[in-house]
Amino acid sequence: MSADEQEPDKDGEEGTEAEAPQEEAAPENDAPENVVKFPGDATEHAQLMRMAEALLFAAAEPLDIDSIAARLPDGADVGAVIEDLQKAYESRGVNLVRIANKWMFRTADDLSFLMEREAVEQKRLSRAAMETLAIIAYHQPVTRAEIEEIRGVSVSKGTLDVLMETGWVRLRGRKRTPGRPVTYGTTEDFLVHFGLENVGDLPGLDELKAAGLLDGRLPPGFDIPNPSDTGGEGDGEFEDAAEPEYGAELDDHLEQEKSDDD
Numbered sequence: 386m387s388a389d390e391q392e393p394d395k396d397g398e399e400g401t402e403a404e405a406p407q408e409e410a411a412p413e414n415d416a417p418e419n420v421v422k423f424p425g426d427a428t429e430h431a432q433l434m435r436m437a438e439a440l441l442f443a444a445a446e447p448l449d450i451d452s453i454a455a456r457l458p459d460g461a462d463v464g465a466v467i468e469d470l471q472k473a474y475e476s477r478g479v480n481l482v483r484i485a486n487k488w489m490f491r492t493a494d495d496l497s498f499l500m501e502r503e504a505v506e507q508k509r510l511s512r513a514a515m516e517t518l519a520i521i522a523y524h525q526p527v528t529r530a531e532i533e534e535i536r537g538v539s540v541s542k543g544t545l546d547v548l549m550e551t552g553w554v555r556l557r558g559r560k561r562t563p564g565r566p567v568t569y570g571t572t573e574d575f576l577v578h579f580g581l582e583n584v585g586d587l588p589g590l591d592e593l594k595a596a597g598l599l600d601g602r603l604p605p606g607f608d609i610p611n612p613s614d615t616g617g618e619g620d621g622e623f624e625d626a627a628e629p630e631y632g633a634e635l636d637d638h639l640e641q642e643k644s645d646d647d
Contacts, residue, residue, distance in 0.1 A: 433457055433466045434473070441470075447487030508551075514544050518553060522575070522587060526557040526568035545569070553578065 440456055441448060454463045467488060471481040479490045492500060510518070517540055520532050532540050548554040557570035571584060581587065588596070 430462075430466070430469070433461050434470050437463070437466050437470055441481065441488060441490055444489070447484055447489035449487045453488070510547065510551075511544070513541070514547050517544050518548055521548070521554055521569050522571050522584060525570035525584070526560070527570075528560055528566040528568050530566060532569075 436457055437453055440453055450463050450467070453467070454461065457463060457466070467481070474481045474490070478493055478496055480493050481488060482491050516536055517532055520535050521527055524531065524535065529540055529545070545554070551574075553572055553575040554569055555572045557568040559565040560568050575581075576583065
């Protein structure tokens with residue numbers, strides 16, 4: 386082999402070879418879109434923010450700075466961690482808020498309506514209220530004294546108040562008798578609730594017996610009147626302006642009526 390045909394230098398040959406492409410390392414701070422992205426790179430500070438976030442999320446009650454610092458590495462700037470964590474959540478559905486110098490996650494104020502839920506509160510009427518309601522329905526317009534006479538016992542203020550709060554009973558007017566006592570009657574809500582077109586559709590004596598709601602031991606001459614929602618003799622619509630003492634002091638109408646009856 387001649388001098389011109391010397392073997393190529395191995396080092397030179399290796400230097401001319403194409404270098405294999407190298408994969409670029411993915412940014413350490415990349416995160417799914419549904420994960421809160423903290424400012425800056427995945428530094429120690431960002432890790433501290435994640436730790437504080439986990440503590441606050443799992444806590445059953447608000448945490449103060451000392452409680453958070455006790456669970457973070459020594460030397461952590463807890464104040465800066467909480468400040469940046471609060472900024473990261475300020476535009477999200479939950480916010481990091483301070484209450485009584487403690488921190489907690491809470492639903493954003495403008496989304497609080499999503500947490501509201503209408504709940505139907507079931508109230509059971511007492512036997513006295515049911516009896517009073519039946520008397521008013523069948524004997525309307527009727528006064529408190531007349532209700533007590535039919536029931537045979539006194540009617541408490543609370544019983545009539547409950548019936549008026551349900552929206553089934555209303556003040557009908559005043560009876561044209563001495564003392565002009567207030568009369569009571571049923572309302573449109575009463576008809577709607579019980580599926581009646583008018584109070585004349587209330588079941589009569591025979592229907593109540595057939596339904597088993599009345600037993601056979603009724604007193605002689607017992608009868609159920611035909612109710613009317615058009616008012617009775619001497620009855621008129623109750624108007625606050627016409628009766629000022631029953632307007633501004635409507636809550637005391639029963640005590641006033643009792644005084645009138647006495």
